[in-house]
Amino acid sequence: MRLSGTGTAADNPSRGTPADDPMHRPRAVDGRAPDVMRRGEWVPMRQFRDEEEVDFVIVGTGAGGGTLACRLAEHGFTVAALDAGPYWRPLEDFASDEMHQSKLYWTDERIVDGENPLQMGSNNSGKSVGGSTVHYAMVALRFRPEWFKSRTLLGYGADWPLDWREMWSYYDQVEDDLKISGPVTYPWGPKRPRYRYRAHELNAAAKVLARGAEAMGIDWTPTPLATVSAPRGDSPPCVYRGFCTVGCSTNAKQSVLVTYLPRALAAGAEIRDLAMVGRIETKDGRATGVHYFRDGRWRFQRARNVVVAGYAIETPRLLLMSANREFPDGLANSSGLVGKNLIVQGNQAVWGDFEEEIRSYKGPPSLAVTEHWNYEDRGKDFHGGYCYMSQGPLPTLWGSTQAGAHGLWGEALVSEMQRYNHVAGLKIVSEYLAQERNRVTLSDETDQYGLPIPRITYSWCDNDKALNRHGLDFMGQALAAAGGRNIWEQGDDTNHLYGTARMGHDSKTSVVNGDCRSWDIPNLWVCDGSVFPTTGGVNPSLTIQAIALRTADRIRAMARGGDRRDA
Amino acid sequence: MPMPSSRAPHLRERHRSSADAAGGVVPPTLRRASPLCLELPGHPVATLALAAAGAGLLTWLAAGRSKRAGPASQGGRQALPDRGRSYGSRGAEVTASAAQRLNHASSMLAASVLFDSGLEHYRGQFFNRAMYTPIVVSSITLASSLHGAGDTDPGSSRVRHAAQALAGLTGLVGFGFHAWNVGKREGGYSFQNLFYAAPIGAPMALTLAGILGVVAERVRDADPDAPELAGLPAGKVLALATAGMLLGTTAEAGLLHFRGAFQNPAMLLPVTLPPLGAAALALAATRAPGASQTEAKAAMWAVSAMGIIGVAFHAYGVARMMGGWGNWRQNLIDGPPLPAPPSFSGVALGGLAALELLERHRSRF
Ligand SMILES: Cc1cc2nc3c(=O)[nH]c(=O)nc-3n(C[C@H](O)[C@H](O)[C@H](O)COP(=O)(O)OP(=O)(O)OC[C@H]3O[C@@H](n4cnc5c(N)ncnc54)[C@H](O)[C@@H]3O)c2cc1C
Ligand code: SF4
Numbered sequence: 001m002r003l004s005g006t007g008t009a010a011d012n013p014s015r016g017t018p019a020d021d022p023m024h025r026p027r028a029v030d031g032r033a034p035d036v037m038r039r040g041e042w043v044p045m046r047q048f049r050d051e052e053e054v055d056f057v058i059v060g061t062g063a064g065g066g067t068l069a070c071r072l073a074e075h076g077f078t079v080a081a082l083d084a085g086p087y088w089r090p091l092e093d094f095a096s097d098e099m100h101q102s103k104l105y106w107t108d109e110r111i112v113d114g115e116n117p118l119q120m121g122s123n124n125s126g127k128s129v130g131g132s133t134v135h136y137a138m139v140a141l142r143f144r145p146e147w148f149k150s151r152t153l154l155g156y157g158a159d160w161p162l163d164w165r166e167m168w169s170y171y172d173q174v175e176d177d178l179k180i181s182g183p184v185t186y187p188w189g190p191k192r193p194r195y196r197y198r199a200h201e202l203n204a205a206a207k208v209l210a211r212g213a214e215a216m217g218i219d220w221t222p223t224p225l226a227t228v229s230a231p232r233g234d235s236p237p238c239v240y241r242g243f244c245t246v247g248c249s250t251n252a253k254q255s256v257l258v259t260y261l262p263r264a265l266a267a268g269a270e271i272r273d274l275a276m277v278g279r280i281e282t283k284d285g286r287a288t289g290v291h292y293f294r295d296g297r298w299r300f301q302r303a304r305n306v307v308v309a310g311y312a313i314e315t316p317r318l319l320l321m322s323a324n325r326e327f328p329d330g331l332a333n334s335s336g337l338v339g340k341n342l343i344v345q346g347n348q349a350v351w352g353d354f355e356e357e358i359r360s361y362k363g364p365p366s367l368a369v370t371e372h373w374n375y376e377d378r379g380k381d382f383h384g385g386y387c388y389m390s391q392g393p394l395p396t397l398w399g400s401t402q403a404g405a406h407g408l409w410g411e412a413l414v415s416e417m418q419r420y421n422h423v424a425g426l427k428i429v430s431e432y433l434a435q436e437r438n439r440v441t442l443s444d445e446t447d448q449y450g451l452p453i454p455r456i457t458y459s460w461c462d463n464d465k466a467l468n469r470h471g472l473d474f475m476g477q478a479l480a481a482a483g484g485r486n487i488w489e490q491g492d493d494t495n496h497l498y499g500t501a502r503m504g505h506d507s508k509t510s511v512v513n514g515d516c517r518s519w520d521i522p523n524l525w526v527c528d529g530s531v532f533p534t535t536g537g538v539n540p541s542l543t544i545q546a547i548a549l550r551t552a553d554r555i556r557a558m559a560r561g562g563d564r565r566d567a
Numbered sequence: 568m569p570m571p572s573s574r575a576p577h578l579r580e581r582h583r584s585s586a587d588a589a590g591g592v593v594p595p596t597l598r599r600a601s602p603l604c605l606e607l608p609g610h611p612v613a614t615l616a617l618a619a620a621g622a623g624l625l626t627w628l629a630a631g632r633s634k635r636a637g638p639a640s641q642g643g644r645q646a647l648p649d650r651g652r653s654y655g656s657r658g659a660e661v662t663a664s665a666a667q668r669l670n671h672a673s674s675m676l677a678a679s680v681l682f683d684s685g686l687e688h689y690r691g692q693f694f695n696r697a698m699y700t701p702i703v704v705s706s707i708t709l710a711s712s713l714h715g716a717g718d719t720d721p722g723s724s725r726v727r728h729a730a731q732a733l734a735g736l737t738g739l740v741g742f743g744f745h746a747w748n749v750g751k752r753e754g755g756y757s758f759q760n761l762f763y764a765a766p767i768g769a770p771m772a773l774t775l776a777g778i779l780g781v782v783a784e785r786v787r788d789a790d791p792d793a794p795e796l797a798g799l800p801a802g803k804v805l806a807l808a809t810a811g812m813l814l815g816t817t818a819e820a821g822l823l824h825f826r827g828a829f830q831n832p833a834m835l836l837p838v839t840l841p842p843l844g845a846a847a848l849a850l851a852a853t854r855a856p857g858a859s860q861t862e863a864k865a866a867m868w869a870v871s872a873m874g875i876i877g878v879a880f881h882a883y884g885v886a887r888m889m890g891g892w893g894n895w896r897q898n899l900i901d902g903p904p905l906p907a908p909p910s911f912s913g914v915a916l917g918g919l920a921a922l923e924l925l926e927r928h929r930s931r932f
């Protein structure tokens with residue numbers, strides 16, 4: 001037996017395996033997968049032959065796919081989870097270097113258009129075993145209960161086919177699985193169980209948010225985060241270096257890569273890295289498996305069920321690419337809604353200078369948050385809600401923000417960069433509305449796999465613009481009240497992707513039902529951010545993971561009910 | 568003589584640890600704390616250590632002098648073993664032994680405070696000059712207590728008495744400082760600030776050391792046949808007082824272990840065992856004087872042992888920080904504090920002294 005935290009759990013790689021290049025050579029082969037918590041070590045992995053019909057093949061191992069793979073395997077199903085990205089060993093592969101770490105992002109070619117074309121890549125999509133959670137900012141907020149019935153209760157958006165109380169019990173499970181570090185009491189919403197770990201210490205940027213909120217007379221709280229504030233197994237507590245959004249090299253971050261996936265392996269799931277799925281095969285109205293590219297050739301994995309969990313661009317892309325004679329408009333697309341209703345969230349910011357040193361990049365980027373405008377409906381001239389958080393941009397990101405969004409160059413840019421240590425900002429995560437014109441379609445061009453490149457069309461509606469204005473005004477006042485000077489607005493940023501395979505109550509207005517099962521093909525499922533019909537004003541992962549846990553339980557329940565062939 | 572090349576790896580090491588420093592400014596002192604640094608004698612921390620050691624030494628010498636200078640205050644009677652009938656020699660033996668035991672207790676607490684405040688205030692970069700105070704005062708207390716611990720003579724020392732009183736007072740002032748530091752932060756007296764601002768209960772350990780040290784002198788002075796404190800039976804008063812101190816120390820450990828989410832089940836020990844010990848002490852105080860206190864004594868020994876074993880657990884906690892002991896310069900500061908748990912042992916030794924007085928005979932363990 002080895003004691004947690006002893007031995008090889010350390011930063012600063014010194015040992016490497018020659019010719020081990022995770023971006024070009026799969027690591028999860030020969031019956032073993034990397035032990036992500038220990039340098040140079042492996043864990044055993046069950047493997048399936050392509051001809052073997054597994055119960056579930058899952059496309060994507062991120063917040064949705066990875067969590068689902070774990071629970072399905074723990075429920076006793078055979079699972080093969082495929083991801084186009086590499087199988088990282090965070091202790092060895094992650095450098096404290098923003099440019100180098102762009103290797104975590106999905107940077108395959110994509111075409112963007114519309115009135116407000118989206119910026120794709122670092123801010124919204126990952127390509128790694130563990131998905132975007134490998135480089136996410138770990139903010140773990142629950143939905144406001146009313147949002148699950150926002151059409152009925154709040155008068156906009158859509159009602160979810162899920163009950164908030166049931167969802168809250170799954171939130172609780174995710175928070176336990178990830179040992180979320182959060183405040184002792186949470187200021188908003190119904191009472192929730194205590195976070196498993198205590199909140200992290202605030203950095204100066206978070207204190208700016210706190211001061212601003214107190215001056216504006218609204219509540220604030222230390223942010224519930226998926227990085228541990230005390231040791232957990234081989235995860236050391238966070239060391240507050242703030243490299244979270246380019247990958248955490250200590251494993252303090254409770255990404256899917258270091259939480260659900262090791263559990264999935266232990267429960268007998270197979271994880272295939274560098275395995276790009278290009279097409280889902282169907283026969284007689286049912287999915288039969290997936291074509292995937294690995295080790296330089298196309299292969300076919302047979303499966304009783306296929307789950308697509310590639311996030312809100314790649315999921316509809318795969319469903320559309322899989323069009324065949326049986327389903328000429330793409331799979332699960334009888335409603336015509338696959339790829340439509342792409343929703344993002346506002347991510348505008350206000351920035352200002354402070355007399356004192358702030359060094360906002362120390363620690364996880366968003367250590368304090370206010371959900372005031374998620375729970376307060378009065379005084380709004382728009383539908384929806386938002387929260388805002390403190391920020392900690394790393395230097396390269398900050399430089400490009402200054403050169404891009406702020407439009408500085410030359411002398412002005414240099415002098416602004418010299419104030420880097422004195423800058424603090426507030427950044428919104430806001431709720432935009434679903435619009436059918438915002439969508440993912442296939443272009444005529446092809447990518448490195450010979451697959452059609454997705455085209456991503458996006459425009460704000462008037463409601464979105466009104467929300468932006470409200471948020472920027474309020475945050476600007478709060479920042480000034482906290483002592484900020486030379487305040488400027490970053491008005492164009494967005495993040496998070498949703499809606500392109502929305503769930504709903506019937507097959508005409510949605511792609512999947514409340515169990516994430518497609519209306520059209522009974523053994524085809526979608527389990528990721530794409531199923532959200534509305535977004536609420538909080539970050540998505542916790543909800544994606546709660547839905548994945550629920551889906552796994554529903555599948556087991558259906559299988560027990562004798563529906564085994566379908567589930 | 569280290570050559571530039573032989574120092575290079577250390578430079579890199581240093582860089583790493585300072586880049587990892589939590590929450591802000593790279594401590595300038597950290598960079599100079601390398602064992603290879605030749606300017607070490609001039610280092611502020613070294614100066615501080617020298618000052619603290621010097622103050623301790625002076626206290627030691629003065630305590631000895633004041634003893635020799637004649638009978639202590641309040642007409643304290645010097646023990647004249649095997650002679651005279653005005654006071655029972657057995658009683659004198661008990662008070663002297665209890666006093667020594669109390670000095671052991673306050674030594675333990677003072678040492679815990681010395682190293683803990685040293686570490687934590689170093690971590691806080693002695694941001695405020697007042698942060699030097701507990702280090703100097705706890706050194707004085709430690710010296711005074713050690714001096715008393717070696718003093719088998721049942722007479723008090725004025726210097727020791729004064730030094731202990733100073734410690735008691737300093738702890739209270741420190742408590743005030745820490746409470747102010749917590750309250751001024753965003754969010755005020757919230758859990759968040761109780762976790763991460765100056766630890767509110769920590770300075771009280773110095774007060775406890777002072778109280779136990781003062782009591783040691785008072786017990787030396789008391790009538791050996793019916794020792795009293797503030798007009799009440801000394802054994803009872805001390806038993807109840809140490810029970811209260813155990814509960815206070817439990818509260819402090821409980822707060823900080825709650826911050827650590829009781830992630831290791833062993834973290835529950837210091838919030839369960841000491842309250843049981845406190846209950847045993849309170850129960851002991853209700854028994855007839857002279858009754859045997861075996862269970863309560865066992866409880867006190869258990870709590871003392873826990874305080875020492877706690878250091879080992881904290882050392883394991885340091886190993887579980889990023890980089891473990893290999894990164895000790897960072898992790899000794901940010902990990903669970905090694906010197907903290909023995910404060911339980913200190914209070915428990917005080918409890919043993921109380922039990923000795925209650926039993927009215929010297930315990931030999
Ligand atoms: C910088 C950043 C910060 C973020 N911060 C937060 C935050 O603080 N809190 C929060 O809740 N959320 C945050 N998010 C969002 C969050 O990470 C995502 O919403 C979430 O991970 C989405 O989960 P998913 O399962 O839908 O997709 P992902 O986690 O992105 O997983 C999709 C996976 O599928 C794989 N894949 C896609 N297509 C294929 C294919 N055809 N074949 C094989 N594999 C495929 C991809 O490689 C990827 O690994 C952040 C995101 C980013 C980029
Ligand atoms: S700040 Fe904490 S969570 Fe972020 S990368 Fe560093 S150790 Fe990981």
